[in-house]
Amino acid sequence: MPLEGERVALEPLREDHREGLWAAAAHGEIWEWLQPVGRDRGDFDEWFARGLGACEAGREGVFATVDRRSGEVVGSTRYMTIRPEHGGLEIGWTWLAPRAWGRGRTWRRSC
Secondary structure (H helix, E strand, C coil): CCEECCCEEEEECCHHHHHHHHHHCCCHHHHHCCCCCCCCHHHHHHHHHHHHHHHHHCCCEEEEEEECCCCCEEEEEEEEEEECCCCEEEEEEEEECHHHCCCCCCCCCCC
């Protein structure tokens, strides 16, 4: 079941997201502060397979981030270190293709 907002939907990772994610990950500036995923197809496919396996096994919630207007895959995020006994989890491994940067809601000061 996707999580949907006004601009994006987070869809549980599926095999049909692979090529869209590969295209979204191809921008080196994404990986300045994260471990590279999109520079080498072998590394990307390994990252994708691990994420898909973790999602299918219920160890992590791995999502493709999809632009709701265009239907284009623009990135990924995941729920990890899931701790049902504490009702907690971590959100991480979040990245977006540069074409999606700065395209969301503009925050305004309310005072």
